[in-house]
Amino acid sequence: GAGVSQSPSNKVTEKGKDVELRCDPISGHTALYWYRQSLGQGLEFLIYFQGNSAPDKSGLPSDRFSAERTGGSVSTLTIQRTQQEDSAVYLCASSLAGTGPLFGEGSWLTVV
Amino acid sequence: GENVEQHPSTLSVQEGDSAVIKCTYSDSASNYFPWYKQELGKRPQLIIDIRSNVGEKKDQRIAVTLNKTAKHFSLHITETQPEDSAVYFCAASRPEYGNKLVFGAGTILRVKS
Numbered sequence: 269g270a271g272v273s274q275s276p277s278n279k280v281t282e283k284g285k286d287v288e289l290r291c292d293p294i295s296g297h298t299a300l301y302w303y304r305q306s307l308g309q310g311l312e313f314l315i316y317f318q319g320n321s322a323p324d325k326s327g328l329p330s331d332r333f334s335a336e337r338t339g340g341s342v343s344t345l346t347i348q349r350t351q352q353e354d355s356a357v358y359l360c361a362s363s364l365a366g367t368g369p370l371f372g373e374g375s376w377l378t379v380v
Numbered sequence: 381g382e383n384v385e386q387h388p389s390t391l392s393v394q395e396g397d398s399a400v401i402k403c404t405y406s407d408s409a410s411n412y413f414p415w416y417k418q419e420l421g422k423r424p425q426l427i428i429d430i431r432s433n434v435g436e437k438k439d440q441r442i443a444v445t446l447n448k449t450a451k452h453f454s455l456h457i458t459e460t461q462p463e464d465s466a467v468y469f470c471a472a473s474r475p476e477y478g479n480k481l482v483f484g485a486g487t488i489l490r491v492k493s
Contacts, residue, residue, distance in 0.1 A: 301480070311424065311469060311483040324480055361422065368414040369481065371423040 388486030
């Protein structure tokens with residue numbers, strides 16, 4: 269597709285369950301980012317992948333959060349043992365080197 | 381690390397007036413400054429960006445200015461229209477971190493018709 273694709277668009281999960289969120293970046297984009305946005309709040313950096321370099325994981329809030337990017341393309345963000353405070357929109361973005369990231373529509377996560 | 385502050389948090393203007401949103405950053409090595417517009421329930425959209433070798437950039441009714449000495453940059457929207465109503469985010473990044481952006485807290489812009 270022409271844009272960043274994320275799935276699922278909406279996810280309701282029970283507290284304590286694991287969730288996986290998927291991101292398909294724009295074809296050819298070398299950089300991929302995950303951000304989190306709580307309701308009415310700003311954009312919180314989680315993790316950044318650039319080509320074959322080691323990812324910058326400095327924004328992951330706890331060891332329950334992890335992400336991988338396979339083959340330099342698709343990325344999966346995994347949240348283990350979800351908590352209610354994990355409820356947010358998880359936004360993926362991708363970019364070419366030196367350009368502004370373009371965001372997907374997000375995955376809306378609700379932990380009940 | 382980088383810290384970006386954005387002001388005001390909310391801004392109401394009359395249709396046709398201008399709107400100005402200001403951001404300051406802390407890391408003098410930052411050299412890329414994009415602005416995003418986010419409508420309710422939608423994704424942030426890149427609307428304009430500026431690099432440190434440029435002092436001003438304009439795209440139709442939108443302009444961004446950068447003052448590297450003072451470490452601040454601003455978004456200017458002229459002839460505002462109701463469809464400009466949204467949350468606007470500024471951001472900054474350093475070259476060695478690629479495009480890992482640090483965002484401001486956002487400004488809610490309301491254009492009253």
